[in-house]
Amino acid sequence: MPEFFLPLFFFFFFFFFFFFFFLHSPFFFFFSLFFIHIKIYTYIKKKKKKMINEEQLNERLEELKLSQLPSGIGNSFLKKRLQQDQDSNPPSNYNSDTDEPKPRKRDRQDRVKHEVILDQDFISPTNKPQVSRDDFQPICVLGRGAFGKVFLVKHGKTKELYAMKVLKKASLIVHGKQAQQAKTEREILEAVEHPFIVKLCYAFQTPTELHMLLEYAVGGELFRHLDHEGMFSESMAIFYAAELVLALEHLHSLGIVYRDLKPENCLLDVDGHVVLTDFGLSKVPVDGKTNTICGTAEYMAPEILMGLEYDITVDWWSLGILIYDMMTGSPPFSSNNRKKTIDSILTKKIPMPYYMTAEAKDILSKLLRKNPNARLGSKPKKADAIRRHKFFRSVDWAALERREISPPIVPIVTDPESAENFDPFFTTEVVEGSPGNNDLQAPESNSHFLNFSYVDSSVL
Numbered sequence: 001m002p003e004f005f006l007p008l009f010f011f012f013f014f015f016f017f018f019f020f021f022f023l024h025s026p027f028f029f030f031f032s033l034f035f036i037h038i039k040i041y042t043y044i045k046k047k048k049k050k051m052i053n054e055e056q057l058n059e060r061l062e063e064l065k066l067s068q069l070p071s072g073i074g075n076s077f078l079k080k081r082l083q084q085d086q087d088s089n090p091p092s093n094y095n096s097d098t099d100e101p102k103p104r105k106r107d108r109q110d111r112v113k114h115e116v117i118l119d120q121d122f123i124s125p126t127n128k129p130q131v132s133r134d135d136f137q138p139i140c141v142l143g144r145g146a147f148g149k150v151f152l153v154k155h156g157k158t159k160e161l162y163a164m165k166v167l168k169k170a171s172l173i174v175h176g177k178q179a180q181q182a183k184t185e186r187e188i189l190e191a192v193e194h195p196f197i198v199k200l201c202y203a204f205q206t207p208t209e210l211h212m213l214l215e216y217a218v219g220g221e222l223f224r225h226l227d228h229e230g231m232f233s234e235s236m237a238i239f240y241a242a243e244l245v246l247a248l249e250h251l252h253s254l255g256i257v258y259r260d261l262k263p264e265n266c267l268l269d270v271d272g273h274v275v276l277t278d279f280g281l282s283k284v285p286v287d288g289k290t291n292t293i294c295g296t297a298e299y300m301a302p303e304i305l306m307g308l309e310y311d312i313t314v315d316w317w318s319l320g321i322l323i324y325d326m327m328t329g330s331p332p333f334s335s336n337n338r339k340k341t342i343d344s345i346l347t348k349k350i351p352m353p354y355y356m357t358a359e360a361k362d363i364l365s366k367l368l369r370k371n372p373n374a375r376l377g378s379k380p381k382k383a384d385a386i387r388r389h390k391f392f393r394s395v396d397w398a399a400l401e402r403r404e405i406s407p408p409i410v411p412i413v414t415d416p417e418s419a420e421n422f423d424p425f426f427t428t429e430v431v432e433g434s435p436g437n438n439d440l441q442a443p444e445s446n447s448h449f450l451n452f453s454y455v456d457s458s459v460l
């Protein structure tokens with residue numbers, strides 16, 4: 001009603017005003033007043049509609065509880081958050097209550113997978129050498145995520161380096177679904193074997209923590225290299241995108257939706273090849289569709305943000321965002337305000353920089369279609385349609401999969417133990433002593449984490 005009365009008020013106001021001054025031209029006078037009335041009415045309508053949209057968006061944000069999700073440009077956000085943590089707490093160390101990690105390791109021949117029986121956490125069924133937290137000497141912190149902290153550790157006997165992801169059970173249980181996600185991550189890592197996906201070597205638990213020992217990606221985060229270069233040339237972006245296409249295609253063939261593609265989760269190995277890590281948000285949908293809300297806002301597909309069912313095509317959306325990020329230095333939809341970011345993802349067109357080639361613009365516009373059914377990589381051709389796109393015309397896919405294409409960045413590694421390709425913000429963090437004995441080799445007593453333990457026989 002008020003939107004009707006307000007224009008009416010203006011109508012009478014202007015009526016009397018014009019009546020006195022333009023008595024001699026009544027036609028013009030009435031026409032002007034009618035026009036003004038319509039204008040004011042439509043303006044108020046529009047404003048009200050905008051307000052409703054904002055309310056809906058706020059409600060959506062509340063539902064999504066996005067404030068609890070890690071931000072997209074992970075490191076800068078995390079650094080700020082960690083800085084705040086550290087202002088109030090002393091630097092966390094290897095045994096601290098807030099720690100969490102992740103790791104990796106190579107060698108994919110004759111890999112035998114098996115669960116470790118409950119009360120023999122570190123012993124394989126074939127009585128292979130026992131592995132415990134005591135066997136690994138912490139060297140430094142490599143990185144940190146929302147629920148985990150990753151340490152560089154050295155195996156005391158073999159001197160092999162691993163990235164060890166440590167998750168605190170208590171915080172996982174407090175955050176509900178996270179306990180299941182930790183198990184999912186460990187199960188997926190066990191099941192997956194691919195040249196561009198991180199390898200799980202061991203998984204074990206203590207009464208308070210879960211540990212995953214992963215192949216150490218000595219080249220650090222792609223994010224860090226992107227940060228140094230500002231942006232990548234198109235040929236560099238093609239190389240990393242192509243290796244990721246192969247990794248994602250492999251996951252999809254196993255029915256796994258990765259859901260968390262972003263530069264922070266793309267690490268580089270010693271040669272500079274991509275190592276996809278962090279499967280905490282990945283999921284195996286029973287019927288190919290899922291609707292859990294997770295991921296990183298800037299990289300999240302519109303259908304996830306809207307709480308709709310989604311499938312593997314969300315990963316192709318994130319690939320589009322990542323290509324854009326690599327070629328411009330930032331994702332297309334980003335702002336300091338999470339609400340605005342989400343609003344842009346849902347409603348805005350992608351701003352295409354003038355310097356991008358026609359092929360790049362074309363693949364981006366097709367990967368970043370808001371309608372998942374119209375997106376490149378959706379059924380029926382799936383990844384094949386992406387591989388065949390002219391953006392990737394220079395790629396020899398078979399050679400790429402065999403790791404025969406030289407990577408554009410070969411990480412400088414003078415001493416793998418110095419973790420020189422990782423952010424000093426993390427690597428200079430104090431890591432105190434070796435783990436205590438009080439909670440070692442405990443049975444998997446907590447029902448949330450039954451059957452978490454794992455030993456990859458190829459590393460024994």
Ligand SMILES: Nc1ncnc2c1ncn2[C@@H]1O[C@H](COP(=O)(O)OP(=O)(O)OP(=O)(O)O)[C@@H](O)[C@H]1O
Pocket residue numbers: 070074100101102103104105142143144145146147148149150163165198214215216217218221264265267277278279280
């Ligand atoms: N295999 C690895 N080798 C070297 N560094 C690693 C490895 N795995 C993880 N890291 C480092 O640790 C950081 C955090 O790891 P990860 O993303 O797995 O943690 P997370 O808690 O699951 O994070 P998120 O909050 O993004 O889900 C990575 O960004 C990377 O810098």
